[in-house]
Amino acid sequence: MNRYVVGGAGVASVVVLMSLTWLFGSFSWALATTVLMAAIGGGYYAYRQFQIKFADHLNADQSNPETSTSRTSASPTNTSNANDSQSLARKMLDQGRYTLLLRPQIAESIPPKLLQRAQTMLDDEMTLVPGGETIVGKGANDSPDLPDHLDGRIVQVEGFYLDRYQVTNEQYHRFVENGGYEQISLWDPEIVPALLDFVDLTGEPGPRFWKNSKYLSGQAKHPVVGVCWYEAAAYARWVGKRLPTDPEWVKSGSWPVPLPGARPIQRKFPWGEAFDQNKCNLWGSGHGATLPVDKYDDGMSVGGANQLIGNVWEWTSSRFGAWQSNSSPLVLDASMRSIRGGAFDTYFETQATCDFQSGDKAIARKRNVGFRCAIGICDLIPDQSMQAEDFPAQVETHELAEVAQ
Template identity: 45%
Template sequence: MHIPTIVGDAFAKWTGRQSANDLSTAVQFPDAVDVPLDSRRLIRNRRYCNVLSKHCELEFDSVSLECARKALEHDMAYVPQGIVRLMQDVVVEEDRRYRLKQSTFVPVQVESFFLDRDCVTNADYARFVQAGGYEDHQYWPQETLAWVLQFVDRTGHVGPNMWSHGQPPADLLDHPVVGICWYEANAYARWVGKRLPTTAEWQRAGTWPHMRTGAAAEQRFPWGNAFVRSKANLWKHGGCATIPVDALNDGNTPNGVRQLIGNVWEWLDSRFDSASEGDVKIILEEVLAEVRGGAFDTYFASQATCQFRTGQPVLNRPHNVGFRCCISATDLRSSTENSENN
């Protein structure tokens, strides 16, 4: 069975559609012109998961639900459940000295989910800023409210630190948004009705399907085990800055997720720390969130595999870290639920 068929079959179980090849061809983002105004605004602002979420208390008509499903199908890829093996560094004490033990691999079960095909762009994030996302407390945890308005751009307006006057550079609208901290990434994800992926989910997206069995079944890159510099925007690709999120399609995953490797590191919904053995305790000066995938200025390809893990302080706003969002398949209304509500 071909990979597009596998993906299509899995997606069809959620949508109730018969075709197994729904995702094998490009789908246009729906115009939503025939959708009621409130739903149209949500869908056009890429907030369609607020329409589709089974946790939403609002009811939507069948036209809105169908349009939102088409928007999700356009923007997101289905990743089936499975097991990943997370690389874990362990700090041990030997002869009164500390050393980093050879990495171990911990199996983790991942449930089915949908992942953004692209990193969030400057244009995407601008909609959040213009909608007052920084001033709306519902998208920010309580501990951040005292200083959330200090997340400002070069001119003192709220927004990513690479922007000016609350606006992204006009020539970088289709580039991944950078200069945002972990809290800002999470706030945007809540606004669109999604969340950041966990480290296990991110790795699952980049390493399935396994082409062979055994301990080494996971591939190192979305396209295979050999690094190919033309497939990812890393230092060796020759770039010195970000590129549009839809570039370098040769490096896509089989189900159409772009640039998991390279262009920008990606914030994840997982705290980063090292494990320890015995009585060893690790105390970090700052809380770190995990980032994955490497960036345009990552020199070593070994740091841009699907298994490599590192972290950034949650308040850092780096020039080379962006993010993409996801949603669990179980958090979406099924087609049966939709028909019952209509």
């Protein structure tokens, strides 16, 4: 439904009520109110019918002849449900929302072949970061000679998956074209009143530097930028993931080596201790703009995450200043969120290490800030061979449809 309809209906209701009162006089206030309520009730009924029809359209797979046939023939209900479920699952896979299908409450309703496809996509597009300790909050100015209790803090991180690449324009466009900016449930409640401000250069919903809700030609594989923290979080929910925490981001890049009875050894950069401008897109690399996310694979982390350093800064779920070293306490605006990794215009290499934390306003929509997503291992079914007998013959679609929307 058009995002201006709700606001317009509210204004129209007030105008109608005032007009009826003026027309019939103060003694007819009850009559005017009754007429108005009837009109609103009729409008709501029409809206609900629209929702139902839209949900039916979403569940339909026009490219699947089996599903189309099941809607017009006298096929058994369980066959129709199975076809509908498969159609919706395929659509979600095409949208890159494979982690939704791998959640325990949904996976048991997905046919084995589609579930295996979702697992393959997970393995291809995300890297597994094992649980363990990581040091967070060392910062750029901490001396290696500081006492242990001042040189950052040790944080226990549970195992998780992290996107191998920064989210691209192409991936984010799927979110936009499927109405992501109008699905209120995806957004943090405090930012909902500001959703109408999240528009592109032409006033359409989308990242700040797009036009007509579309990224610029030739930049499909570039990281999406011009999105604030709230937009990044909403996209992550839509695909069934979340933003990584600060400790998770640091662990994926520095890849700590645990030592018995001592603090972990961590890398300064994903590729090692020495800076190398040939392994990342920073100011010194000379590009002066974003590059496709699959470039500079020589600089990927031990686990296989690309461009954790350079190209664009990355939003995390943590507040700026969280996990900081006790040697450099900060008192900051609570609306600031943490960004990590540096960008194409980052001049100092000390600001593009696995340890360095910067920050920005959660509503900032800058051309050098993007993001990647994460999800906990505990949130997904175990990665194992799936047998047909492990799944029910009759597939119910209502839970899957709710998640898809």
